[in-house]
Amino acid sequence: MTDPQFWWYVSRASAIVAWSLLTATVLWGVLLSTRVLRAADNPAWLKDLHRYLSGTAIVMTLVHVGSLLLDPYLRDETGFGPVAALVPFASEFRPLPLALGIVALYLMAAVALSSLMMRVIPRRAWKAMHFASYAVVALVAFHAAFAGSDTGTWWYIMVSTALIVATMLAVVVRQVVGSVAAQRQRAAERARQVPQRNERLRVVVAERLPLAEGVLGLRLAPEDGGPVPVWAPGSHLTLHLPNGLERQYSLCGDPADRRSFDIAVQLSERSAGGSRFVHESLRVGEAIEVGPPRNHFELEPARDYLFIAGGIGITALTSMIASLPASRHWSLVYLGRSRRSMPFVNLLESRYPGRVRVHAADEQAGRYPAAAEAALSSAQVYACGPAGLMDELTAAVPAERLHIERFVPADRAAGIVVQPVHVQMPGVGSFQVPADRSILDVLEDAGAPVTGSCRKGVCGTCELRVLGGTPLHLDSVTDDAAKDAAGVMYPCVSRALSPELSLDL
Template sequence: MSELTVRVSDRRDVAEGVFALELAATGGTLPRWTPGAHIDVHAGAVGVRQYSLCGDPADENRWRIAILRETAGRGGSEHLYRTAEVGTSLRVSVPRNNFELEPSGEYLFLAGGIGITPILPMVTAAVRAGARWSLHYGARTRAHLAFTDELSRYEHVNLVPQNESGLLPLADLLADTTAAVYCCGPAPLLDAVETEGARRGLAVHTERFTPRRVDNVVDRAFSVRLAHSGQVLAVAADRSIVDVLEGAGVAIVTSCREGTCGSCETTFLEGEVQHRDSVLTADERAHGRTLMPCVSRALSDVLVLDL
């Protein structure tokens, strides 16, 4: 994984419990990125966390991320809340994108809470492309809606505080649309959008900050064979493929270890996979040849990896 050091050049609160960090290059320009991209951020002893880039993709001098402070979370956001002041150096990855904005004449953007972050640059891209678009953005209260100052410049934005207007009216929004649908937010919103979209045959694109719930999980032992060396490794029911590979000295890039970041995506050549990630689309799972070895497992006795 390519990494670099950036400097916090600005910090501000953008909603209740949400703070934004502007990150500047320590020398030269920053790597280019596209709407939907995220970066890994080192959060001290807590580990690495992923945050969507939510600034302007055309700005090569500054990146921006926004972080929901979760006091009862795993500690990453709390660490950055306490330590990421202006002037602080942070170690980050180059941008990676599992949520690419595909060309379309019309977009329907749906966001919930901190899920507005990857959607913001998508709105910018849609405006620059001259596409038709609308954004429907919900949160618990008006105070929990982030970046409302920036969103106020647009006409096609519908802000939906739950305590005033209820939940996003997904059935109505998806009823007659032919737009490409992009959605990010809490799991119940994503589940509902995916279910309603599938029922209507819509092209729905989602990104998850937390692992997708997987039903009918099978924690069984199996073996992986490494195609390049022929080495066969046993994967016990209580160990991940990544754990076994690392234990055998096989170098593999990994970050979140919960199937949400896509950094460990690996090609498999033979075998049947039970996908447990939150990155691959249904079509990629059914017809693709990659898996996320941090969470996915084999349903066959042997899984052959292109390693």
């Protein structure tokens, strides 16, 4: 190393880069938190970029500190060493600006640490710590303005001014847009809370639309003329039919259109009175009750999606597709017996050219290798369809990339010797559930405030919180890890591995 000023150059360059990256991190975080990037739907790469920016800012800050320690001028002329670099006011060289920089470094490390521990610390604590990022950029701005030896140069003044203006802009955007977004979010949450857990809504059949052979579309509008409750892609609705039956159907269409609920009902050859009643007896203008939309098939942010629909399973996927911005990468594999029996097939092909692959068994020979394609892809796979297709996908695709919704439950009870279980419900009572009865049936008969609908472990209506004991999940609502993470079980089919369970609503 011949140039004695080398480490000075490194320290100045790393300082400017670190400051710029820090400002960019805060700006990007503001755009994410205020949902200014809403059109992009906060997919995973936007959050990843925020993390990369902040991580690189920390690395450049450490390069800055390291190069200061290696600068022979600082070392020999001012006695600058590790203590002066890490302890506020330990240096005699510009003590206040240096102290501000050191405090900023510690705060930055605390923010980064809280982000790494995001899953284990309360969200409020993480959020509060994240607000310290504003203090970090303010401290860095003062530190940079008074600590450096080139602070009076024209280029330094220009860069500093640009970064400080950008930071102030970020604070203003956070305050203005953030409060508007918070108001909207509160309103949305209020709307989501009404109706409550099992509160029903009266709707009238506004339209009956033949969608395909044996598939009838229903448009259900609230009887009072108001908007339907907020629902998210992947949600389903429970219809309480006038003949006393309850049936669940996926909501299709665009979740942003709140004038009505749209569903598609396939006439089942083995109908026990649900789909047949809808097809043959439910008329336009007739009022029925529906339960609140429920969602156990949520669309998570991702870079790339592969949707796989088998027959009527397309309904849940249409709302997911409609909710994605045009720029998102996705493709759809749509399998069916014949185009005549496949709802929305022409609409999807014409609206999304190049993204939809249709395999109709009466047109193309052989089976479409959907499971093999999904296994080879790196996309997040969302699938809904018959049990055979869901089983193939489950066997072929890693669980972390697969999201499925079954409308026929998987047979999970085979080979299991069901044991009696003692169930406690705080504030309600305790109940002995024999091996030959479901937990839900026993709780209902005893007058506990529980409800069920499908009673097959598919709809999720009977969900209860697990306060104690170990459930034996036998349902097909979501994967077992998700249920355990959420601390819930579905007592219409599930049992217990422990002799006792403590459950709550």
